[in-house]
Amino acid sequence: MKTVLVIGAGSRGRRYSEIGTAIGDAFKIIAVAEPIDARRNYMRDKFGIPEDMCHLSWEDFLSRPKFADIAIIATMDRDHIAPALAAIEKGYDLILEKPMGATPEECCMIARAAAEKGVFVQVCHVLRFTPFFCALKSLILDGKIGRIVHIQHAECVGNVHQSHSFVRGNWGNSDRATPMIVQKTCHDMDIMQWLVGKNCTRVHSFGSLTYFKEENAPEGAPERCTDGCPHADTCYYNAVRLYTKDLRNSSFIQAVVSDDNRTDEDILEALRTTNYGKCVFRCDNNVVDHQTVNLEFEDGITASFTMCAFNKGSRNIRIMGTDGELIANMGDQFITLYDFATQKFEKINISDVAVNETIDGGHGGGDAGIMNAVSNYLNNSKSTVSLCSIEETCRNHLIAYAAEESRLTGKVVDMAEYEERLGGII
Ligand SMILES: NC(=O)c1ccc[n+]([C@@H]2O[C@H](COP(=O)([O-])OP(=O)(O)OC[C@H]3O[C@@H](n4cnc5c(N)ncnc54)[C@H](O)[C@@H]3O)[C@@H](O)[C@H]2O)c1
DSSP states (O other): EEEEEEOOOOOHHHHHHHHHHHSSSSSEEEEEOOOOHHHHHHHHHHTTTOOGGEESSSHHHHHHOOOEEEEEEEEOGGGGGHHHHHHHTTTTTEEOOSSOSSHHHHHHHHHHHHHHHOOOOEEEEEEGGSSHHHHHHHHHHHTTTTTTTEEEEEEEEEEEHHHIIIITTTTSSTTTTHHHHTTHHHHEEEEEEEEHOOOOOEEEEEEEEEEEEEEETTTTTOOOOGTTOOTTOOOOOOOHHHHIIIIITTTHHHHOOOTTTTHHHHHHHHHHSSSGOOOOTTTTTSSSEEEEEEEGGGGGGGGEEEEESSSOEEEEEEEEEEEEEEEETSSSSSEEEEETTTEEEEEEGGGGSSSSSSSSSSSGHHHHHHHHHHHHHHHHOOOOTTOHHHHHHHHHHHHHHHHHHHHHHOOOEEEEHHHTTTTTOO
């Protein structure tokens, strides 16, 4: 069993704690740092943490000698670097939320510090741990499509998800969080590199914020949806309808109101006073609502990636190889294999493909998958194909940062030069 200090008990910190402690004797939560009373108290009560091990911030814990095996760092994007470096210095193994750093320099600093200290750091690229992507990786490793030549991959964010997280929510403004290609799709950069199994050599990107801005506000729309908007009945983003009805039982509601304050009046009060009640065309968001990235990998392998807000949501992928093609949508239980030899399509049930991870839980099973994999590694010295070294994780974050640089400059970024500019990774 590994003892755990949780830093940041918001949506993610709480989720990993709940999932981790549900795996037999794998993890015991013994301390929490969280400034919001309701969240800290929830952790105290749920995991039986003594009051003197519940603190408002991480500094108190990380200035003492190491007292737990693992630190889970699930603070916001810009608050990863300081606790991560302090925890590494004390010798903690880390479960660190993505993005690992809020700049490419921060990512390299964390990777170097972890390598020097020799601690284990698993960044929460949870897609690697989903049965869906594990199945694709297995089929590729089994040689079902020969050598990969090209990947076509799309992250369909979903229009409502975009409005909640990337317009009104925590990640709408890159000055407070990180650019959307880093925040939302460092997962996808990681997945493409992992599936290809070779390093990315060049990236090129286009994208912008086109829709969720003031000039698109319908006539007469007030600042807030609670102010009597004349478009309330037809607007897809009417916050009153979304948060009192459509999203009321979804995980999104946690960001708006706490568990014990969830009456209609509590929600309406939050909509009158927080960003979640603001008109989607009148927020301070600046992140893109669509972006494309072209990637080149070693051996001339290419990938084209699209992230876009204007869809129902989900990820789909086509992986094209010298012996066949894999076609898959993350919402489905099946992957389609087209085999050049037989000229036939085969529907492969994901649960029939040998995978290490569980299908339960959020992010398509990835949240449970990562906690299981970390437990197996740290408690039983068993590795899986999904675990990622800190060097590789850092390199994959740099693809996303380089894509953002390309989007802003219009230039192709050579990854070797980019890494060199940053002084190398390790
Ligand atoms: N892996 C994934 O798929 C995934 C999904 C969603 C979010 N994330 C990442 O997880 C991180 C957290 O996201 P979230 O949705 O849980 O956000 P959140 O706002 O719900 O949680 C962050 C928590 O950190 C707390 N905090 C702030 N300062 C602190 C301090 N000094 N010491 C301790 N705690 C402090 C906040 O009070 C808050 O409760 C973000 O970086 C986000 O990008 C990852």
